[in-house]
Amino acid sequence: MSDGRPGNREIADAFALLGDLLALEGAQRHRIRAYHRGAERVRDATASVADLAVAGRATQLPDIGPTLQAKIVELVETGSIAALEAAKERTPPGLVQIAALPGVGPGRAMALWTALGAGDLDALRAAAAAGRLTDVPGIGPKVAAGIAEALARPGADPGDALVGAGIALPLARAFAASLAAHPDVSRVEIAGGLRRGKEDVHDVDIVVATTAPDAVLAHVAADALVDRVVASGASTIAVASNRGVRVEVSTGPPERFGDLLQHATGSAAHNTRLRERAKRMGVSLSQHGWRDDDGEGGTPDEDGVYARLGLRTPPPELREDRGEIEWAASSQPFPRLVTQADLVGQVHVHTTWSDGTESIATMADAARARGHRYLGISDHSRALTLTRGLTPDRVRRQWDEIDRLNAGFDDGFRLLKCTEMDILEDGGLDFDDDLLEGFDLVIASIHSGLAQPADRITARLLAAIASPHVDVIGHPTGRKRPARAGAAIDIDAVVEAAAATGTLLEVNGQPPRQDLDSAMARRALDGGVRLLVSSDAHSVEALGYVEYGIRIARRAGATAADIANAAPWPWTA
DNA sequence: GCCGTTTTCGGCCCGACTGTTTTCAGTCG
Numbered sequence: 001m002s003d004g005r006p007g008n009r010e011i012a013d014a015f016a017l018l019g020d021l022l023a024l025e026g027a028q029r030h031r032i033r034a035y036h037r038g039a040e041r042v043r044d045a046t047a048s049v050a051d052l053a054v055a056g057r058a059t060q061l062p063d064i065g066p067t068l069q070a071k072i073v074e075l076v077e078t079g080s081i082a083a084l085e086a087a088k089e090r091t092p093p094g095l096v097q098i099a100a101l102p103g104v105g106p107g108r109a110m111a112l113w114t115a116l117g118a119g120d121l122d123a124l125r126a127a128a129a130a131g132r133l134t135d136v137p138g139i140g141p142k143v144a145a146g147i148a149e150a151l152a153r154p155g156a157d158p159g160d161a162l163v164g165a166g167i168a169l170p171l172a173r174a175f176a177a178s179l180a181a182h183p184d185v186s187r188v189e190i191a192g193g194l195r196r197g198k199e200d201v202h203d204v205d206i207v208v209a210t211t212a213p214d215a216v217l218a219h220v221a222a223d224a225l226v227d228r229v230v231a232s233g234a235s236t237i238a239v240a241s242n243r244g245v246r247v248e249v250s251t252g253p254p255e256r257f258g259d260l261l262q263h264a265t266g267s268a269a270h271n272t273r274l275r276e277r278a279k280r281m282g283v284s285l286s287q288h289g290w291r292d293d294d295g296e297g298g299t300p301d302e303d304g305v306y307a308r309l310g311l312r313t314p315p316p317e318l319r320e321d322r323g324e325i326e327w328a329a330s331s332q333p334f335p336r337l338v339t340q341a342d343l344v345g346q347v348h349v350h351t352t353w354s355d356g357t358e359s360i361a362t363m364a365d366a367a368r369a370r371g372h373r374y375l376g377i378s379d380h381s382r383a384l385t386l387t388r389g390l391t392p393d394r395v396r397r398q399w400d401e402i403d404r405l406n407a408g409f410d411d412g413f414r415l416l417k418c419t420e421m422d423i424l425e426d427g428g429l430d431f432d433d434d435l436l437e438g439f440d441l442v443i444a445s446i447h448s449g450l451a452q453p454a455d456r457i458t459a460r461l462l463a464a465i466a467s468p469h470v471d472v473i474g475h476p477t478g479r480k481r482p483a484r485a486g487a488a489i490d491i492d493a494v495v496e497a498a499a500a501t502g503t504l505l506e507v508n509g510q511p512p513r514q515d516l517d518s519a520m521a522r523r524a525l526d527g528g529v530r531l532l533v534s535s536d537a538h539s540v541e542a543l544g545y546v547e548y549g550i551r552i553a554r555r556a557g558a559t560a561a562d563i564a565n566a567a568p569w570p571w572t573a
Numbered sequence: 574g575c576c577g578t579t580t581t582c583g584g585c586c587c588g589a590c591t592g593t594t595t596t597c598a599g600t601c602g
Contacts, residue, residue: 030584031574033575034574037574037575062576063576064575065576068574068575105601138593140592140593142592142593143592231590232590236590248602250589263588263602278586281578
């Protein structure tokens with residue numbers, strides 16, 4: 001990160017806002033999209049786009065042309081973008097929040113402004129309380145009620161609630177199982193963001209192959225998991241589940257299931273690129289199949305959709321319009337992303353020695369039953385008294401128990417002496433070097449002082465990485481949702497240091513953590529850092545949380561070679 | 574505003590659904 005220049009997020013936010021304001025003004029929609037695409041491209045970039053722009057090289061990024069580059073340079077040199085400031089003068093920026101309300105949008109937001117003078121959420125709230133919303137042309141009682149409801153909800157992002165994969169995925173599987181049991185259903189797949197491995201999603205998308213959509217949709221509406229029907233049509237239904245999560249089920253004929261699955265998997269940006277490419281080839285593409293001058297058709301399997309366009313099928317986790325379509329068109333095959341089956345063992349689990357619920361022997365049996373060849377026992381260290389963290393004395397007694405148990409395994413399975421050692425508030429380590437020497441593997445994690453400023457947290461991580469005894473940084477940002485957002489650590493500095501020392505960064509699969517997330521994990525891999533995929537299990541069942549870690553690793557583009565515990569023990573550096 | 578199997582201009586993905594209309598605009602994904 002360079003000296004005081006605007007960061008990628010600041011640039012992206014500016015372009016996104018300018019796009020939103022232009023949309024309110026009714027500007028040409030392709031111009032609006034150009035700003036929004038540019039914003040996303042900058043947001044995704046790993047290098048400083050401000051630096052690139054000053055060097056005249058930002059236009060090498062897709063979607064960044066001379067105009068956007070000039071505006072980035074202007075932001076660097078003057079601290080603002082004149083076109084954005086002018087747009088803010090013409091159109092109240094508060095309208096952007098109004099346009100983001102569910103069922104509103106740029107058109108209705110502008111109508112509310114011109115008819116009622118409601119330029120921000122507070123003004124809109126007053127107008128709603130006065131019953132004036134239906135005075136606006138194009139707004140009837142239903143839309144007015146929807147707006148009033150959204151305004152009454154507490155929280156800053158009405159209608160934009162995210163749900164973690166730890167909740168959404170089991171729910172999706174329950175719906176999918178119920179659908180699979182229906183006699184008129186021949187295939188069911190979970191699609192959408194969940195299929196793409198996202199750690200948080202807005203809703204659950206499920207696609208179904210059937211020749212009797214009416215019966216299937218009625219079955220969904222009557223499901224015990226359903227609270228109410230939100231929307232329904234001839235081929236799709238959207239329901240609110242009793243967990244509060246929106247679930248959307250789309251149906252299509254079996255012979256065109258591939259088209260439906262591809263469409264519903266997305267992402268929206270990926271699909272748009274794909275259809276633009278198709279159109280250049282003279283093919284119109286939709287969830288129903290393809291159409292060209294000679295006729296129309298469809299494909300039962302997703303591969304057929306891509307093959308028709310001369311493309312390899314990208315792994316769903318990579319379908320985010322980050323260059324995967326160009327990759328799919330090249331001679332270079334996609335990597336084989338890591339799977340759960342690649343994991344040879346786990347090294348971050350807890351037992352009754354600290355705050356786990358099972359003995360070492362029970363966890364070992366469960367790990368062997370999962371096919372693991374090793375299990376690292378990593379109970380907490382002494383500073384974490386709340387979890388009965390181990391003193392050096394208890395550590396040595398735990399080692400004795402591990403030695404005894406290891407002597408009893410006749411199949412080559414091995415328990416490893418590990419620790420999840422606290423990084424103290426001053427950046428010091430909770431155990432002395434001579435004790436650390438005796439562990440097979442040391443995970444260093446932050447559990448206290450999480451309210452410190454991000455640069456202090458980052459400094460503590462860097463201090464731990466610098467220790468020759470620390471092998472892994474555990475759950476690097478410390479997030480544990482919904483209670484705690486992660487620290488805004490300087491991930492670039494952490495990655496650089498970890499790469500220099502060969503320290504691993506953990507992808508903690510425990511659903512409230514999912515830490516690192518996929519964006520940071522991608523940066524780690526780009527920076528030459530390998531990852532540890534963990535369950536952080538405190539019980540037998542929780543060993544399965546590695547699944548969520550694997551999802552994140554895949555979304556980051558990781559192969560088995562990038563994952564430390566996809567290799568047998570002992571690991572080679 | 575960006576970009577190229579349409580290559581420096583003329584295009585720019587596609588459809589479902591809802592509510593407000595009275596044939597369609599707006600929103601959403």
